[in-house]
Amino acid sequence: MVFPFNVVAFDLDGTLADTAPDLTDALNHVLGELGRPGIPAETVRNLVGHGARALLRKGLAVTGGSTEELVERGFPLFMDFYGRNICKGTAPYPGVEAAMDALAQQGVALALCTNKPESLAVQLIDALGWRGRFRSIVGGDTLPVRKPDPAPLFKAIMDAGGGRAAFVGDSITDADTARAASLPLVAVSFGFSDRPVAELGASAVIDHFDELVPALYQVKR
Numbered sequence: 163m164v165f166p167f168n169v170v171a172f173d174l175d176g177t178l179a180d181t182a183p184d185l186t187d188a189l190n191h192v193l194g195e196l197g198r199p200g201i202p203a204e205t206v207r208n209l210v211g212h213g214a215r216a217l218l219r220k221g222l223a224v225t226g227g228s229t230e231e232l233v234e235r236g237f238p239l240f241m242d243f244y245g246r247n248i249c250k251g252t253a254p255y256p257g258v259e260a261a262m263d264a265l266a267q268q269g270v271a272l273a274l275c276t277n278k279p280e281s282l283a284v285q286l287i288d289a290l291g292w293r294g295r296f297r298s299i300v301g302g303d304t305l306p307v308r309k310p311d312p313a314p315l316f317k318a319i320m321d322a323g324g325g326r327a328a329f330v331g332d333s334i335t336d337a338d339t340a341r342a343a344s345l346p347l348v349a350v351s352f353g354f355s356d357r358p359v360a361e362l363g364a365s366a367v368i369d370h371f372d373e374l375v376p377a378l379y380q381v382k383r
């Protein structure tokens with residue numbers, strides 16, 4: 163059977179890898195520098211998905227209040243600390259490399275569409291040894307707009323060669339992006355969603371990456 167998609171685009175944080183430990187360390191480092199208490203990784207999981215500034219803004223909000231001045235003060239500290247510690251506690255989700263191999267064997271091009279700043283996304287993909295797997299990488303600052311605007315997803319797909327495409331993600335941001343792009347979303351149930359994944363309105367939900375290829379056959383359009 164011919165594979166139903168030419169390009170599969172992936173979100174990064176909470177989809178390909180559990181980045182919460184390193185994001186938490188970086189956020190707590192910055193909060194400490196700004197005189198705030200740290201917050202646990204379980205809370206941080208619910209704050210990721212709208213980019214680094216949004217993470218900082220939400221981290222400040224739950225530890226005493228956020229101002230744009232504090233966000234701007236903290237942002238370079240976050241970029242510096244996280245950049246130096248980006249892959250210490252971060253772990254790929256089980257089966258993700260086998261799933262990427264299976265897609266590549268079908269001739270599918272892999273694209274990355276994350277709200278992480280592009281430089282950090284490239285750095286993390288490099289650290290995970292995945293640079294050769296991705297035909298395109300689009301971050302939250304690659305274009306003037308970020309997810310849930312569909313433009314970054316379209317760019318990631320076109321840069322990867324275009325054609326029939328599906329998106330794989332973990333959060334409401336990804337669901338809104340896929341909807342805006344009129345593309346199918348496969349949602350992962352193990353990511354950073356701040357609400358039950360069943361409520362995202364995804365075309366399919368997977369609990370393990372072994373289910374990705376069958377799910378893509380099922381959602382083909």
Ligand SMILES: O=C(O)COP(=O)(O)O
Nearest residue numbers: 175211212213276277278
């Ligand atoms: O919020 C972020 O920094 C990135 O999150 P994403 O990879 O899930 O888009």
Ligand SMILES: [Mg+2]
Nearest residue numbers: 173175176332
């Ligand atoms: Mg995500």
